[in-house]
Amino acid sequence: MSQGVCILGSTGSIGCNTLDVISRNLDQYSVRVLTAHSNWQKLLEQCKNYQPEKVIIADQQSAELLTAELRKLNLSIQVESGRDAIINAARTPGVEIVVAAIVGAAGLLPTLTAVECGLKVLLANKEALVMSGELFMNAVKAHRAILLPVDSEHNAIFQSLPGADDNGLASLEGVHKILLTGSGGPFRQLPLNELSQVTPDQACAHPNWDMGRKISVDSATMMNKGLELIEACFLFGVPLEQIEIVVHPQSIVHSMVSYADGSVIAQMGNPDMRTPIAHTLAWPSRIEAGVEPLNFFEMSNLTFESPDFERFPGLKLAAQAMQVGGTAPCTLNAANEVAVEAFLAGKIRFTDIAPVIRKTMEHVEVREAQNLQTIIEVDQLSREFALSVVEQRGQ
Template sequence: MQGICLLGATGSIGQSTLDIIAQHPDKFSLISASANESVAKMAEICHRFKPQRVVMGTEKARDELALLCVDLPTSFEWGSDALDSIASDSAVDQVMAAIMGFAGLKPTLAGIRAGKRTLLANKESLVTAGKLFMDEVTRHNVVLLPIDSEHNAIYQSLPQTSQGAHKKDISKILLTASGAPFRTWSLDEMSSVTPEQACKHPNWSMGQKISIDSATLMNKGLELIEACWLFDVTPNDVEVVVHPESIIHSMVSYRDGSVIAQMGNPDMKIPIAYGMTWPDRIETQVDPLNLVDVTRLNFEAPDLTRFPNLQLAADAWFAGGSAMAALNAANEVAVDAFLKRKISFLDIARFNEKVLSSTNVVAIDVIEDVFEADAQARSLAQKYISDGSVS
């Protein structure tokens, strides 16, 4: 029986994780869970899974949740210190790090420092603090399993020894991208995109932030950086391939000419279950892939003119230091502004580029450096957006 700490229980990854736990009550137990302010959803989770501890993002949300669950033996807490505590709790075996955005970094690190098997669905942790993060993984001898479908596919397509192993045999990592809803749209057409349109991903059901990032290809840029840290490569070793069907989740090309791919229907329960049970596999109730029904798989190169965020991510990686944290922070601010209809869809990449080019890149030596870089970039992005200064 594996005790699970689910950071980000009410999001799409969290819900799929709960599905796996429910399917296999003999293998998994929900020890703890967190959410920001989704009180009603968390109340349902508490009554169904009866976790020992739950952490909410605000005191108000904690109090409201406690009133809805007075009949349960669950302990209700709130705040960042409580998040760190549940991730490092001795009753926990695995931490599913599914809090979206920069907020997921600190509790994920807390779980790693406590030696917990870490299922990483929070790419921003690696984007903003990649070297520090991976150093902690090594220092504490932690099993780190990527949950993003693409990185999970790469992991499955590599020799199953350790991350970064057998690099001499690898020619390229082929990171697939769906192209999202605007793959065929012109710049003129994208200039009037609404938040509602941008959130309608053709293949995946996801939250607003990650849906917008997918539509701008920033999500793929963040995944590019994540892949570099996870597999000890550079952006020059990673080729992004647009694959609209999302059937092949990523591939590894080897120097002998072989290409090994992981395929499956687009359902996050597959990589989640793989991470939770690695090196074994379990039933997920996901329909098996029927290639006859698929009939055709398409591939194309990404258009960096229409989707410049992908190039910005590579630029940030090569700039090193605080550049990646700055880009991530700028993007979070810009996406929020777009969702609030303060800026246009195309302005997201423009503000990201402006913040990145204005950032004084410094070395990241300790975790406090990451938080400082994040704060400075957010302040700069907010100023540019308030001023309407995008050129």
């Protein structure tokens, strides 16, 4: 019997990679639901290739265009539109696996629905977990969902930890430290005085990974590693002090776990997201991902260095947010999303991103992150304040 899959954000980089893995394993997985923001052309192509039962597109006009094209092709695929339809995507009968691959806070409610349905949730959308932390993890436990990390570092840590229960909750027995690796992005060695002049296209040209534009900018500021630090604390239930960031420019070691007895276990592979996607889809089994194994005889040197907190101030801001707790990570994430969007739109400079986040964190009151309503309110307030900072900077 094949398992029904719903991909939240199927037209993005993670979404397309997931479909590529599924196409190699069609005896085991069938595509039930695909969702996207507005790219109906790509969704149409995916409809032709995978014949899902339902597609959901946030933008109403795009939904109409897609419906007309599907009719011409005589494809009987249900089309829905709007934000609520995306939030409820995981409730579609027959869905057993949900791939959370929407970028940013927009993914929080659709991903939480999948958790509340007690499904197998493959988490790429780290922002959802950063925003809602404990609340999200409590929902996973309460609804007995199976939560598995797609983010390559967290997937590597998950594979290197001693084991996990049936719901994917990992054991920490004998673990000394988690070593979270990161490439350092495209500007690791750029002279510091040139950072303020870099363009969105330069920031998005990651040396090792081909990703969506938001996460690419996050990698260039290393805020991505900051968000991943918070993600790891919540996912694995470890304190900040037990995680160390290690810069590894080649992206071959995807993260490591060091143990009390001096052992260090690493997960390695070519930098290709199809590996962690395939790992989580099939867990605890293994399936074909279309990724070549490493060739150790052709590999260049593997190097490791400590992170540069002056060059990448976002790293400290993220650690601070986690230390403060409550809604501080939610504010950090919201301000970062606003600042990155403004940078991509040419409104602020690359070096303005961290100050926008810092100012927002200083201004927005930290509350206890008790319920979803509080989180949504703080997300909104933080966005509004960050936007006002952006507007001042842009003048």
